Amino acid sequence: MAEDIIKLIKENVVLGRVNRDDEGIDEGMLGQPGVSELTEKALALGVSPVDIINNGLTAGMEIVGQKFEAKEYFIPDMLASAEAVGVAMEILNPHLAKSGIKDKGKIVVATVKGDIHDIGKNIVSILLRGAGYMVTDIGNNVDPQAIVDAVRDEKPQFLGLSALLTSTMVHMADTMQALRENGLRDKVKVIIGGAPVSEEFAKSIGADGYGADGFQAVRIVESLASAEDK
Amino acid sequence: MLVIGESINASNQSVAEAIANRDREFLEGLARDQAAAGADFIDVNVGARRGSRDDGAATIEWLVEVVQVATDKPLAIDSDDPAIIEAALRNYRGERLIINSVTAEPARLASIGALAAERQAWLVALAMGDKEIPDSVEQRLAACELIMAHLIRVGMGAEQVFFDPLVLPIAVDSSQGLVTLKTIEQIKLRYPAARTVMGLSNISYGLPDRKLVNRAFLLMAAYAGLDAAILDPLDAKAMSLVKVADMLTGKDPFCKGYIRAYRSGTIVD
Numbered sequence: 001m002a003e004d005i006i007k008l009i010k011e012n013v014v015l016g017r018v019n020r021d022d023e024g025i026d027e028g029m030l031g032q033p034g035v036s037e038l039t040e041k042a043l044a045l046g047v048s049p050v051d052i053i054n055n056g057l058t059a060g061m062e063i064v065g066q067k068f069e070a071k072e073y074f075i076p077d078m079l080a081s082a083e084a085v086g087v088a089m090e091i092l093n094p095h096l097a098k099s100g101i102k103d104k105g106k107i108v109v110a111t112v113k114g115d116i117h118d119i120g121k122n123i124v125s126i127l128l129r130g131a132g133y134m135v136t137d138i139g140n141n142v143d144p145q146a147i148v149d150a151v152r153d154e155k156p157q158f159l160g161l162s163a164l165l166t167s168t169m170v171h172m173a174d175t176m177q178a179l180r181e182n183g184l185r186d187k188v189k190v191i192i193g194g195a196p197v198s199e200e201f202a203k204s205i206g207a208d209g210y211g212a213d214g215f216q217a218v219r220i221v222e223s224l225a226s227a228e229d230k
Numbered sequence: 231m232l233v234i235g236e237s238i239n240a241s242n243q244s245v246a247e248a249i250a251n252r253d254r255e256f257l258e259g260l261a262r263d264q265a266a267a268g269a270d271f272i273d274v275n276v277g278a279r280r281g282s283r284d285d286g287a288a289t290i291e292w293l294v295e296v297v298q299v300a301t302d303k304p305l306a307i308d309s310d311d312p313a314i315i316e317a318a319l320r321n322y323r324g325e326r327l328i329i330n331s332v333t334a335e336p337a338r339l340a341s342i343g344a345l346a347a348e349r350q351a352w353l354v355a356l357a358m359g360d361k362e363i364p365d366s367v368e369q370r371l372a373a374c375e376l377i378m379a380h381l382i383r384v385g386m387g388a389e390q391v392f393f394d395p396l397v398l399p400i401a402v403d404s405s406q407g408l409v410t411l412k413t414i415e416q417i418k419l420r421y422p423a424a425r426t427v428m429g430l431s432n433i434s435y436g437l438p439d440r441k442l443v444n445r446a447f448l449l450m451a452a453y454a455g456l457d458a459a460i461l462d463p464l465d466a467k468a469m470s471l472v473k474v475a476d477m478l479t480g481k482d483p484f485c486k487g488y489i490r491a492y493r494s495g496t497i498v499d
Contacts, residue, residue: 071438074401074437074438075399075401075402075435075436075437076402076436076437077402079401079402091441107323116358116361116362116363117360118361119402119435121399121400123402135389139362140361140362141360141361141362166240166241166277167240167286167311168276173435195241196241196277
């Protein structure tokens with residue numbers, strides 16, 4: 001029974017169905033329970049929240065990620081699935097707190113100075129939240145000093161920087177420099193992303209990782225996190 | 231509808247490399263091809279070269295020279311940096327000119343506004359302040375109001391102002407198509423002499439068959455009152471639809487422009 005309901009949660013994440021009123025990606029699902037009803041039901045049946053997250057929500061998002069990379073899924077598909085995961089996490093959070101389970105880590109994200117493009121950053125935030133991270137979004141057009149302050153105050157394990165313009169990606173380098181000058185560089189892992197940015201650029205400014213899209217960003221964070229645990 | 235050719239933009243990797251390598255031939259080709267395809271203006275954007283930040287001025291001065299060798303079409307100088315715009319104009323020989331762009335952010339509105347007034351340029355004004363793109367029609371119109379009041383004060387005519395209503399990807403927020411279209415409508419109502427311009431490709435970000443979406447949006451925007459589009463003139467279907475849009479919105483008496491384009495073989499179904 002527990003396995004069945006977790007499987008249903010996973011499938012409905014893949015379909016991006018928040019609740020029973022959601023038609024989802026395929027037609028003909030209207031009226032059947034969505035991720036939020038299924039999550040409530042799983043809890044009522046005594047399924048552990050961790051099981052729901054790992055084998056239902058996360059497993060579902062992994063499939064979504066594969067479909068996105070295969071160009072079978074598009075951004076709206078991905079956002080629908082991420083929203084379903086977000087709603088489920090809201091239901092699960094009080095239960096997680098009660099059982100004393102820690103979240104996976106904290107991430108501060110920002111679009112750098114001079115750049116007001118926030119769509120990429122927002123997508124990455126949604127996917128990171130879906131993967132169980134605590135995300136603090138400090139907005140766009142963020143000055144290096146303000147990023148330094150956020151790192152000092154929030155003490156995140158990760159910092160995600162975004163830029164869409166060739167003219168603003170230089171401020172990623174400024175931000176790295178500001179972190180160094182403030183003695184914070186070794187306190188936080190920095191990952192960067194955005195259209196003009198590359199692996200090579202990430203290396204050149206001394207960042208820890210580069211994500212070409214939202215799913216890659218999550219993967220990089222996961223791999224940096226597990227490297228840190230060792 | 232005016233067509234501003236978008237291809238010479240450093241956010242495109244191959245263009246950025248051509249600029250970095252001072253590859254005249256490649257860039258002249260881009261300018262010439264866009265002019266031949268019917269662009270009214272050629273947009274030039276140098277971005278900033280990777281790892282450096284102070285050679286933007288020299289770069290655009292060179293690029294303007296290169297493009298002027300290839301075509302007599304007027305240019306749209308695509309930068310929000312007054313120093314780069316000034317550098318671009320140093321050797322600019324054209325009469326008509328578009329400066330692309332300002333926002334309601336006061337410092338740049340003042341400096342670039344003064345430049346546009348002095349050069350009697352057409353000025354693209356984004357319907358936003360210095361923060362993120364507002365997601366409502368009202369906030370975008372409030373930015374337009376600030377911009378128009380300032381530009382009139384410094385002696386520009388409303389007809390020199392090209393408002394960009396701004397386009398956010400429909401993939402991320404389903405309401406954004408209508409927000410853009412309604413912003414165009416309202417701008418045309420409030421400032422009948424001003425014109426509107428937008429880049430089309432943002433609407434389709436993250437979706438399959440992007441060009442189909444862009445073209446459909448072009449037609450809807452034409453009905454809402456779009457006067458100019460920033461697009462790839464080598465997209466023959468889009469260019470055909472520009473002619474169709476002019477015809478269907480009463481800007482092509484006796485359908486002459488459309489029929490002429492048909493006879494010359496440039497209309498593509």
